[in-house]
Amino acid sequence: xxxxxxxxxxxxxxxxxxxxxxxxxxxxxxxxxxxxxxxxxxxxxxxxxxxxxxxxxxxxxxxxxxxxxxxxxxxxxxxxxxxxxxxxxxxxxxxxxxxxxxxxxxxxxxxxxxxxxxxxxxxxxxxxxxxxxxxxxxxxxxxxxxxxx
Numbered sequence: 780x781x782x783x784x785x786x787x788x789x790x791x792x793x794x795x796x797x798x799x800x801x802x803x804x805x806x807x808x809x810x811x812x813x814x815x816x817x818x819x820x821x822x823x824x825x826x827x828x829x830x831x832x833x834x835x836x837x838x839x840x841x842x843x844x845x846x847x848x849x850x851x852x853x854x855x856x857x858x859x860x861x862x863x864x865x866x867x868x869x870x871x872x873x874x875x876x877x878x879x880x881x882x883x884x885x886x887x888x889x890x891x892x893x894x895x896x897x898x899x900x901x902x903x904x905x906x907x908x909x910x911x912x913x914x915x916x917x918x919x920x921x922x923x924x925x926x927x928x
Contacts, residue, residue: 783819784843784850791822791843791852822850830856833871833918834864871917879910882927899928 781794797817798805805813814820822843830837835856843850859867886904889896906925910916915923 782822782852784822786818820850822852824852828854875917879907883907903928
C-alpha cells in the first residue's frame with residue numbers, strides 16, 4: 780500500500796484517504812504533478828527488520844524522515860509485554876498444531892485398515908505427532924520439521 784506525507788502537516792496517509800479528501804478527480808497513475816496538486820510526497824517504506832518474534836514485535840513508525848532527498852517510513856522494534864508474549868505463545872502453538880494436522884492429513888490414507896503403511900511413513904507420522912515435544916516448540920524452524928519420505 781502506497782503511503783504519502785502531507786507537506787503541510789507531516790501526517791502520513793494512504794491513497795484511499797487522499798482520494799476521499801481530494802476536490803478533483805484523480806488519475807490511476809500518480810505523477811509528480813498529481814503529488815504537487817495534492818501537496819504530498821511519496822513515502823518509501825523500509826523493509827521489516829529482523830527481530831525475535833517470540834519476545835519482540837515491530838511497529839511501523841507513524842512519521843517519516845527525509846533521507847537523501849526522499850521520505851522514508853521506518854519500523855520500531857519493541858519488547859512484548861508478558862501478556863503479549865503469552866498470547867503470542869498461544870497463537871504460535873495453535874499455528875504449529877494446525878500445520879502439523881495438515882501434514883498428517885496428507886498421509887491419512889495410510890491409516891486405513893486395508894492399506895499397508897510403509898515403515899518410513901509410520902516414523903514420519905509419529906514424528907509429526909511428537910512435534911509438540913520438540914525442544915524449539917512452538918518456535919520451530921523449517922529444519923525442525925520431519926521430512927516426508
